[in-house]
Amino acid sequence: MTPANKKLLHHIATALGLVFLGLWYLLFKQLGALDWVISLVPSSHAGAGLMLGIAIVMIPGFFIWKLYNRWVERRLDIRGRYYEDSYYRPDPDKDD
Secondary structure: OOHHHHHHHHHHHHHHHHHHHHHHHHHHHHHOHHHHHHHHOOHHHHHHHHHHHHHHHHHHHHHHHHHHHHHHHHHOOOOOOOHHHHHHOOOOOOOO
16 A cells, blocks of 8 residues: 555544544534533533533543544554653663
8 A cells, every 4th residue: 555545544534533523522412411511500600511511521532533543543554653652651761
């Protein structure tokens, strides 16, 4: 597979992942999860309740997004650096 094909497939896969995130949000909105969270807070804080509800609903979606991205990159043999890799991996140049 040529690098141009890999790049195109990666862009298509990323677009599908973004569509998934949008559908994930709409699913929970249709199920009434966001309205339920808003009903738990005072009406003067409805915006904050909505923001909290969106955060709670989207956390699992973003975790699935991360796993999906890693799977796509492994299948397409795309190499890169992740922030958490440099943060959690011990530095080989350091002496303990």
